[in-house]
Amino acid sequence: MWEHVDLISPNKVRCLLCSKELGYNNNTSSMLRHYRALHENREETGASPSQATRKQELDEVLVSMIVKDTQPFTIVDDVGFGTFVSKLDPKYVLPTRQALKAMVEAKYEFAKEHAKAKVEKVVAVSLTSDMWTSINIDAYLAVTCHFVEENEKLSSVLLGVQAFPQSHTAENIACVKASLMEEWGISGKVTCMVTDGAPNMVACVRELKLRHHICVAHTLNxxxxxxxxxxxxxxxxxxxxxxxxxxxxxxxxxxxxxxxxxxxxxxxxxxxxxxxxxxxxxxxxxxxxxxxxxxxxxxxxxxxxxxxxxxxxxxxxxxxxxxxxxxxxxxxxxxxxxxxxxxxxxxxxxxxxxxxxxxxxxxASTELSAEEHVSASKVIPLLKMIAKALQEEDTKSAPAVAVEIGEQLIRQLREKLHMLQSMSILSLATLQDPQFKLIAFFSNTKAAEAVKRLTSECATVIRRNTEENTHEIPQASTSQEFTGGSRLWQRLDTSVMEAKRTQNVSEDATVEIQRYLSEANISRLENPLEYWANHRSLYPNLYKLALIYLCTPASSVPCERVFSKAGEVVSKKRNRLKPKTVEKLLFLNKNA
Structure with a gap:
């Protein structure tokens, strides 16, 4: 071991391979553990390639166990665990706590780069956000990202769980979220942000100038x-x-x-x-x-x-x-x-x-809390079904108290349903879900408003595609072509051509939407994302909008699930974890 370390004081040595300082008590035990954990596989030792591969595999499994089971780093120092591991494989030497933490950090960096590459490819994302306070009275802000991948699968990524020591004002929260969006390169891709109804959260989204809807699970609550x-x-x-x-x-x-x-x-x-x-x-x-x-x-x-x-x-x-x-x-x-x-x-x-x-x-709240399936499009139809179920219950004989409760629920639900049907993000998601389309809306007026809104969005997509595919024509030749060689009529002729182009775009959007709406609805058990994957050539512009609106979650439950796991990470046994370490462990637990 003295070939790899240097004595720098009577009680300390320094590793010549990584410059780490270790304690020295007249024996080489700590040096040996450090060397085997970090450098044995990188140096030419007597170990065979198969032994080195075996150690690397076991190290990866150990890191995975720490992350998935929220185990403390000190588990490698526990006598019982060490005895158990030695019985399973006597040749395997457990890494030190410091080495294990370094492995977790390396895994975090790799997983984060992989997640960033995945998010970079998508055209639109939706975010959920919430705040949590640990047992140490430390505040954390979490943001999760939801999108449709290239294989038409709904996916989510935890962008971060950051310590939030500053005042919980809308401006401070917006600043942290904006920084996260910029770091992940999604500032121009965010379709909607879902939060609870806390005033600072609502004001924060307004500060960021993003679409917003309040968690429907909280609304039902x-x-x-x-x-x-x-x-x-x-x-x-x-x-x-x-x-x-x-x-x-x-x-x-x-x-x-x-x-x-x-x-x-x-x-x-x-x-x-x-x-x-x-x-x-x-x-x-x-x-x-x-x-x-x-x-x-x-x-x-x-x-x-x-x-x-x-x-x-x-x-x-x-x-x-x-x-x-x-x-x-x-x-x-x-x-x-x-x-x-x-x-x-x-x-x-x-x-x-x-x-x-x-x-x-x-x-309904159970259905809308799903994270792996499209959920925003289910909000309006589910609330409509709840209203019908309450009306049916109202016709049954029941105690007076139960009847009064049912009537109160119906009144409040109608108010919420009217509000939610007017939200563009939810109405467009419902309209673009081939399971529901128009039949999900509570009134024909709200359905017509949603169709009008979708037509406008579709026309915008067509116009953008036309502009991207059209090559620029020299200004002189354009003017001569439009005005017959005279500049006097240029402005009028240009306005006429622009109006004609706008009319054509609107007509194309209307035709595509009406053709889509005239089709029979798919079964409720079918996957709407698979439908759009199979019909992307038939409805190319609506397909692009479907990727934007169907990725929005109905609730902020994804963040709440993150904080449920955070309660296991920051426990009484691990109350000295640094916020950065907490973020890395939660990121890996969610994303790896």
């Missing part, structure tokens, strides 16, 4: 949350459910309050053919009791779900699970000395009726 909050009965049932679920989740033990009630529990147990130890049953945790009751009733053991304030879907799932576990929850609570009340029969009827009205919202 506001519709349902407002309906819950405006009705005191339903708000009370929701609070009651939260308290009940919290009691089950926090109660460590639950004793039977009296001998008579305990006998009653024994009777219930006998009726359901319980074979477990009854005395033990009286002192187990409430969660365990619920599990035992479910198993003895022949049900699959499932847990109660607690709602998350920022996601209405969790409220729906909490109430749905309570309805599903109505019998076992009642049996588990029987005989307990607690002030936690269970739902009455009439309250259960209200919850069941409300769940029936909320079910379409749940299905």
């Amino acid at each position: 506001l519709v349902v949350k407002r309906a819950f909050d405006q009705h005191p009965v339903l708000s009370g049932l929701r609070a009651k459910a939260r308290k009940l679920v919290g009691y089950f989740r926090s109660s460590t033990t639950a004793k039977v309050c009296s001998f008579l009630l305990f006998q009653y529990i024994m009777l219930i147990v006998c009726l359901y053919s319980y074979c477990s130890d009854l005395m033990a049953y009286s002192s187990v945790s409430l969660k365990e009791k619920l599990k035992r009751v479910q198993l003895q009733l022949g049900m699959q053991a499932t847990k109660l779900m607690q709602e998350v304030e920022t996601r209405w879907n969790s409220t729906y799932l909490m109430l749905q699970r309570l309805v599903e576990l109505r019998e076992p929850v009642g049996a588990a609570l029987a005989g307990l000395h607690t002030d936690i009340p269970f739902f009455t029969a009439s309250e259960f009827d209200i919850v069941v009726a409300c769940l029936s009205s909320l079910s379409p919202f749940y299905d």
Whole structure:
């Protein structure tokens, strides 16, 4: 090893191959680990080519594990992991933490260049953006990019997750986003940006002069949350459910309050053919009791779900699970000395009726949160279907509370639907989805407006193509040709030719759109991007517009998924990670 290192102090050596300083304690262990991790495959050692290749393969798999499973770099120092690896391959020497981090950084640089090359080829992109605060109270801003690749496949790339220590003003956010767009070379390609409804986010997009639409999942969340909050009965049932679920989740033990009630529990147990130890049953945790009751009733053991304030879907799932576990929850609570009340029969009827009205919202939000399929074109038709489903529910006999909730949902949904149908980005995406076209719109007026808007966009594409394909004619000859040799009529003749050209372009756009709309819609299970790939020669100008509008996501869920993973990366065990390292790990986790 002394051929590759130089002693620079009694306790330090410097690597002659990379100039890195290492600790020295009268042995060469640290030198050997460093050499094997970083330089063994690059120097002519006694190792065979196959051994060098094997080490490189294992190093790559280790880096992939760190990235995909969000494992800490210190795992290479863990005794148990080291023993496990040595059993699998005794010849493989784990790299040091520093070497492993260097490998991750090298992989990040390679993946980023690959992603940039992919984004560079596309004609249009849409962005989603959101902010997140880590357990260290550090703010991060994430931006994801969505586009249609050359193989007509919808793809996405995480552009960055940058630390954001400055004030969260629209100007500061816009500055960071503009810098990211410039770095990735997409400043002129952005079709739309999707964010939540936070005022600073909305103002930021306005500052960037981009098209914008608010995350539809957040919009549905506001519709349902407002309906819950405006009705005191339903708000009370929701609070009651939260308290009940919290009691089950926090109660460590639950004793039977009296001998008579305990006998009653024994009777219930006998009726359901319980074979477990009854005395033990009286002192187990409430969660365990619920599990035992479910198993003895022949049900699959499932847990109660607690709602998350920022996601209405969790409220729906909490109430749905309570309805599903109505019998076992009642049996588990029987005989307990607690002030936690269970739902009455009439309250259960209200919850069941409300769940029936909320079910379409749940299905729609799940559908619109998809990242691998076209989603913006589904917003208008899905909201239309929700409105029809609510109208059908309104005709059924239900408790008065459920009827009132349904009416509130219909009113608020119509307001949102009217607004969303007027947004060009969503209406054009719907019109260019061969699954929906005109039938998805709630009114013929909105459909006609969308067709007019698409005709204008298509005419712009045709005009641009004409200008690109037309060679410039010398000004003198052009003037003579238009005016018959006289300059007096030049301006008038030029205006006439321009009007004629504009009319031809508009007619060509109208013909192409009407031919497309007259075709039968494809099946809802078919891929609209495959349709456009097969019809690109028949509708060349609409094909270009389809690549622009169908890449827009319906929600900002892609960013939320990034931050869900970020919570695993920046954990209590890894709370000293630098923001740059966090960004690299998340970038690789999302893109590699």
